[in-house]
Amino acid sequence: MIEPILLFGVPVDFLLFALTLLGVAIFHHKTLQVALTGLAAIVIYKLIFTGFKYGAGINGLGHHMVHEWVTLANLFLLLMGFALLSRHFEDSRVPDEMPALLPDDWKGGVVLLVLVFVLSSFLDNIAAALIGGTVARHVFRSKVHIGYLAAIVAASNAGGSGSVVGDTTTTMMWIAGVSPLAVVEAYIAAVVAMLIFAVPASIQQQRFSPIQKNPPSGLKIDRTRVFIVAAILVAALAANIIANLRFPALLDSVPVLGIAVWAVILLTAGWRAPDWKVMPETFKGTIFLLALVTAASLMPVERLPVASWPTALGLGFISAVFDNIPLTALALKQGGYDWGYLAYAVGFGGSMIWFGSSAGVALSNMYPEAKSVGRWVSQGWPVAVAYVVGFFVMLAVLGWHPDPRV
Template sequence: MITTLSHPWHRGLLLLVGLLAPGFALAAESHMPALGGIRLEFILFAATLLGVALFHHYTMWISLGGLAAVLISKYLFVDDFSLLHHLLGSAGHEGEWRVLLNLIGLLFGFAILAKHFEESELPQILPKYLPNDWKGGFVLLVMIFVISAFLDNIAAAMIGGAIAFVVFNKRVHIGYLAAIVAASNAGGSGSVVGDTTTTLMWIDGVNPLHVLHAYVAAGVALVLFGLVASFQQDKYQRIVKDAPVGIAIEWHRLAVVGFILVMAIATNYFLDFPAIGVWVAILLGALVVKTPWQELKNATGGTIFLMGLVTCASLMPVDELPPASWLTTFFLGFVSAVFDNIPLTKLCLEQGGYDWGVLAYAVGFGGSMLWFGSSAGVALSNMYPESRSAVQWVRHGWHVPVAYVVSFFVMLALVGWEPHAPHKETFVEAPAPVVAAPSAS
């Protein structure tokens, strides 16, 4: 295990956070210490990310330790800070409880969904329909991409991971795992029901058609990272050629899987809370099939880890982004690999002036560059613990950041940068009329 900062990737992470943090306008005045213009919260957050990268066997404890350190610094140096207000909301601030509770429900719920899908025996017969060489791996990535267009990217990644576990005989290359996450994030980037960030845009008033051209970049990226990852996987472990004999699909279990997905989409559309639909469907499905409740225990560590990291990211004092431009959006893709893309998207919506399709692709796909950069990656790591190494993820999944850069500029060349006007009115209180004092007579 690497325990020094000599590795160029480690120095790069520190450099990235150090360069980006001062580029944000920081929160209201406080007595928070700063080093070189970088406030203590950013330094603690960078240290947490570095700890996750170095000691991937202890990610949950590092995440919780980093959160505790940030909270202590807030209470020591920010006079009006309240964790309760941060979570539940207060005047002029929307609390984080909805995002966190929804994410908890989805991570646990989709762990059960993936197990239902695995036990339905459908993955066992898929080798009959997938090509026998590298093309089989590529077709599977395309399937994940398509599924994610109308389903949350967490579920798409979990379903893809469950299929890969079977068709590759339990030997899945880390580069291919990175591609599974990238396919799920890319597939959701152009659909307002396929990713939390695009759903957030939709709820805030962005026209769904204004994010659709994200698929220009997403499609190019899929071809680039998909081909490389498929060759990696084929060399590491070729797809199983023949399905086992005598396999019978458990259609009632597949029906529960379908019911969970339908309820997730419905409650996401009507309530902006897909976790409610997922758990209603799971509990109703438990009346029909045996539910693998043991998966909740298996998903606990990864879920706590992500909750700690997302909460820590939401506490960063970011009030304003640099001026909206294609260059800012391009770098936001890299920021989303280490910084929660939900608060980034909220800031962009408040600021306005972005090309929403370009932004949706950048913040949606950018999290694929690191395993903890998106909830889909964290969820998949519960199934494949060996993926919890940032160094190995970057080393073997190098094709994901390369695909991001190339496809981003292909999108700019084909559709350009067309910033949209503010999609909601901003009301400014008019100044009170000045009344001249009566003259003395």
């Protein structure tokens, strides 16, 4: 690959990506078109001027996509599959029963966020966010504040940040040889962050649309749909653990998690038909995310600043606009990080913007009004505050202890 062309000291690749993100922020009703246009501009620029990491021209682009296709395929299958899972969960009538289990004031919103946090510690954060969003739609009578949506995404990302089975980035660290105990330290920051953003977000929501005090009468839970939801989640969890422990090389060549989810969806379709009507809109949101992830993977980020706690803190903000998977891969290759900090930063940091994590994109497919960077940032401000405070509490409690072995 030729050295990047600089404009005002900044690689043109980054400027094109920044313009794409700016376009997404301004034209939030045309996000798919903006993302695809930005991706096309970046690809054309690299085809003509700089080439790609694995070579120049079409061959270089082809080799790049060979390295990225498993990640993209997994994201596609998971986002599409978990949209059907959320509808199974909604149609099971379990969310309608939740008002009987949650406190009937702002503390009910906090308890729901805690449930999302716990679910995400052992499930995929996309599934946890969608389950939280489905319950919120029912207990808040379909009027969910954007600040609370940001909190649901933040809870799902925080819950996965300290578990090697809770997030793709922490799973990558586990595969690379990082001890699960080194990653679990991230929960010190994640729990503090949770305590900070959960209360103001829940109070915002209670003022916007109070929680429903009592469930509708005459509810009948569809146990078959509950079983299907559980089967999909167990399949994803089992596929993740078994593949990492027994067949790690398979994860680089086959989208194992996505295939496991869709296998259960298709095998159980005869018992209860999935709600296929959600697919067209979900497809648009999924292609949007894949366009941004692909564009981010094309950026010349082969060298990161020297590993340190300020660098780790900065990576959290970067992960709000860059895909955290390549950032994690680069950090692992570089070495010298305290991995608990990196897990928290790249896992939780993407919550600060709606397209900064796959959980945010999935939830925004369910709530299209959330697809506004300005409203997400202004109404979800507790998430950014919580990220910084959680990081510095962890630093004060543990200190910075880099591990040069990975």
